[in-house]
Amino acid sequence: MTHDHGAARRPFGRVITAMVTPFRPDGSLDADGAQTLAAHLVDVQRNDALVLSGTGGESPTTTEAEKETLIRVVREAVGDRAQIIAGVGTNDTAHTVELARAAEKAGANGLLVVTPYYNRPPQSGVARHFSTVADATGLPVMLYDIPHRAGIPIATETLLRVAEHPNIVAVKDAKGDLAATSEVLARTDLAYYSGEDAATLPWLSIGAAGVVGTSTHFVGAQTLELITAFERGDVAGALRLHRQLLPIYTGIFRTAGTILVKAGLNAQGLPAGPVRSPLVDATEDETAQLRADCLAAGVELAA
Template identity: 35%
Template sequence: MRTPLFTGSGVAIVTPFTKETVDLPVLGRLLDFQLENGTDAIIVCGTTGEASTMSYHERMRTIEFCVEHVNGRVPVIAGSGSNATENAISLSRDAEHAGADGLLLVTPYYNKASQAGLIRHYLTIADAVKVPMILYDVPSRTGVTMAPETYATLAKHPNINGVKEASGNLGTIQRTVNLCPEDFTIWSGNDDETVPICALGGKGVISVVANILPAEMHTLVKLCLDNDFAQAGTLQLALKDFCDAMFCDVNPIPVKTALNLLGWDVGPLRLPLCEPSEANVQRIRQALTKMGLTLAEP
């Protein structure tokens, strides 16, 4: 029987940058903020962490730093996906060696693998590491969609723990639940779908919004896991406008902008990502103010 890598709200944490490299002191403060506010797992070097713009050395040092700083208080899950299977294996083995408790592996992007290719890709990686893996389905960014039948095949491998589902297709998720064993965990990959996915049996969320509102996202999932879907639904609706604001531009542009507006000094985005339009900056400002958050002095 597989145990979920975590239940609750895991933060897809941003990577703070200086002009030259990763700003580890700021990352340490971000991690402390998350841990102090109930976050149940740290997901590092994922999409929100701009991993695709990081050098190998930066990526591994960032994973090592998170493992060292968190020091076992919650699971640290490292993004180690790639569109080349051999590269994903290397990243996964090195993240495992760095002490990560688990791995998050996005579907191979650009190649547009078939379902048979996806199965072979993930099984090959799962055979190469000992720490549990979370699959990551986000077709809006990769051009590839995982079929429920593919999940059912992959769920037979004991090292594949579950999936972060960001397809936005609740019908697909229902078929996945029906086809897969109970110990194959589903996490929401979209903040605004946390409650419906938990209502279908999901165990939590891998959250962008938790970078700003860790306590609220933790509470949201706890209400779901406590089977209080009336209160959870009310909170989900209250967070909807904020969730939308955090995705008014390509992730992680809005959330890093928000953190900088709040005084966290997470530094610049890395090209090809760039600053949002002034209209979107104003929308982000208004969303933060509406949530009662205090903006830093300019």
């Protein structure tokens, strides 16, 4: 079955940031800071949605209570101005179901569910994992296909199969296989979001809806401009913005994105605080390099 979408479907809007989780200097959750940062991302950086407790939000090192608190306080801060997508994916289906139900109860609008990592299930297990989690709540689900972290891809056949589930509506893609994704887009109603900031423009060209970004903590508004330019047919304008933003799109990943995002936000006087072990805070040299990357993209990291 071929699907003719015309414009891309975008169940979660165009620009989504995988928000870092602010901590206080002592390493505890900074709930007030999370509210301030979320409001900044929505109102200044023009995000349509925020992913909370993704890998970038240090979900491996936050407790279930912290994850629920985060959803509740951010919902309070952004109201209905943006959607909240809760990262609930683990490599244990039963635990993921528990997290999904808790996120729904706390007020999330959607779920981000990563491929079960490290234990390398067969594709039949991957499909069952996603379907079981999607059955557990009434929320729309975005799958996260990231083979270099998970150890396995979500195969095209698996994506075609799980796309039939009414709650599975989108994919965050960090696999980078344009031909395979083109096939999935042609044969399903799944909405695709680039999971690599620098791949946003090429992804749009095959029908993607937008990006789940990291650098969008700093250039969300410009990234929205890029997407809007492309959608209105101004490909040259979109390409100009892509090239302008490339230094930050790639520079934010010189070390773990979370480390540099927190360094940049701290430099801007926005709430971020330290990272939790096993991550380590950015060095002075790394922060200086981030300032240079931002400057090259036309953004000044100043308070």
